[in-house]
Amino acid sequence: MNSQIKAAVTGVGAYVPDKVLTNADFEKMVDTSDEWITQRTGIKERHVVAESDSTASMSTEAGRRACRAAGIDPSELDLIICGTITPETLCPSSACYIQRDLGATDAAAFDLSAACSGFVYGVSIASRFIEAGQFSKCLIIGAETLTRFTDYDDRGSCILFGDGAGAIVLQPTTDPTKGVQYTVMHADGNGWDYIWLPAGGAKLPASQQTVTDHLHYLKMRGRDVYKFAIEKMQWLLADCMTACNLSADDIDLVVPHQVNIRIIKSAAEKLNFPLEKVYVNIDRYGNTSAASIPIALDEAVRAGRIGDGSMVLLIAFGAGLTWAGAVVRL
Numbered sequence: 227m228n229s230q231i232k233a234a235v236t237g238v239g240a241y242v243p244d245k246v247l248t249n250a251d252f253e254k255m256v257d258t259s260d261e262w263i264t265q266r267t268g269i270k271e272r273h274v275v276a277e278s279d280s281t282a283s284m285s286t287e288a289g290r291r292a293c294r295a296a297g298i299d300p301s302e303l304d305l306i307i308c309g310t311i312t313p314e315t316l317c318p319s320s321a322c323y324i325q326r327d328l329g330a331t332d333a334a335a336f337d338l339s340a341a342c343s344g345f346v347y348g349v350s351i352a353s354r355f356i357e358a359g360q361f362s363k364c365l366i367i368g369a370e371t372l373t374r375f376t377d378y379d380d381r382g383s384c385i386l387f388g389d390g391a392g393a394i395v396l397q398p399t400t401d402p403t404k405g406v407q408y409t410v411m412h413a414d415g416n417g418w419d420y421i422w423l424p425a426g427g428a429k430l431p432a433s434q435q436t437v438t439d440h441l442h443y444l445k446m447r448g449r450d451v452y453k454f455a456i457e458k459m460q461w462l463l464a465d466c467m468t469a470c471n472l473s474a475d476d477i478d479l480v481v482p483h484q485v486n487i488r489i490i491k492s493a494a495e496k497l498n499f500p501l502e503k504v505y506v507n508i509d510r511y512g513n514t515s516a517a518s519i520p521i522a523l524d525e526a527v528r529a530g531r532i533g534d535g536s537m538v539l540l541i542a543f544g545a546g547l548t549w550a551g552a553v554v555r556l
């Protein structure tokens with residue numbers, strides 16, 4: 227391992243479908259209201275994939291945009307990781323379709339299943355490959371087509387989810403002040419049923435009964451997820467700051483998983499961290515799981531909120547249970 231080498235973010239890109247589902251649309255579908263959804267989650271609208279699109283096609287476009295921003299051709303990539311829990315197919319991986327469609331013929335490609343933490347897990351893993359000198363042009367994607375696994379009869383969960391994809395390119399740098407400075411990853415399988423998709427896997431293969439029983443949709447213990455998310459968000463923020471000896475003044479932006487505005491606010495308040503340094507776009511996208519951080523990162527870069535030299539913290543938690551953080555200087 228060459229500790230002189232770090233993984234620098236050289237390009238960021240995202241793709242979000244045009245179609246929008248507003249809270250008013252949900253008022254016509256289930257027993258809910260714009261007021262309830264806004265107050266409890268902060269969500270106003272979310273994007274829904276077009277019929278002709280899916281996880282791989284959204285990822286391919288996000289990846290193409292990230293490569294363009296990095297000034298490289300996708301054919302130069304040597305690694306593609308796609309963080310997703312809504313893969314194109316169970317077999318092969320979404321990453322292999324993306325590799326084909328990007329023409330990245332020399333790239334190794336695999337999916338990473340860590341739910342909402344998938345993108346940050348991917349950043350951590352790709353960084354280690356770069357530091358070890360094994361790969362030098364890595365595309366890390368977070369992408370979800372959650373609306374195809376959402377039970378629109380379940381008002382407790384259906385109002386939360388949206389679709390989209392985001393991606394970054396990581397490349398080696400010898401500048402020690404740049405790139406991925408620190409990562410942390412954890413899991414606790416005891417919380418397997420906080421958020422899960424019961425059928426379609428080896429444990430419970432698809433059958434007429436599983437379809438009838440709505441077992442191909444995400445199930446969620448909302449209150450338990452809420453408590454877990456608040457605790458882990460605080461823990462991750464504190465851990466990343468301590469590990470890199472950072473104060474709030476040293477940090478330009480925290481990009482948290484867009485889970486719920488109340489969770490984000492509560493964690494920031496408890497740690498006395500200024501909310502204006504925490505990126506929030508859940509109002510426009512809902513919860514897009516692994517895609518939420520790279521979509522937000524792309525928005526923040528394009529809006530000029532962060533750029534060359536910015537200190538950014540990425541914080542995620544989700545099904546598994548999983549949680550992960552990364553400290554990155556752009």
Ligand SMILES: CC(C)(COP(=O)(O)OP(=O)(O)OC[C@H]1O[C@@H](n2cnc3c(N)ncnc32)[C@H](O)[C@@H]1OP(=O)(O)O)[C@@H](O)C(=O)NCCC(=O)NCCS
Pocket residue numbers: 257258259262263266267342381382383385386421446448449451452455485486513543544545
């Ligand atoms: C889902 C979530 C918004 C629910 O908010 P909450 O404050 O915990 O609400 P509760 O689940 O306790 O439900 C409160 C009431 O609202 C009702 N309710 C649930 N969904 C509703 C909806 N869409 N519209 C109106 N009422 C709703 C419940 O039935 C319940 O009614 P009751 O008191 O008569 O039983 C919240 O728990 C949450 O955001 N959890 C995290 C979920 C998440 O992000 N998962 C993905 C993880 S990465």
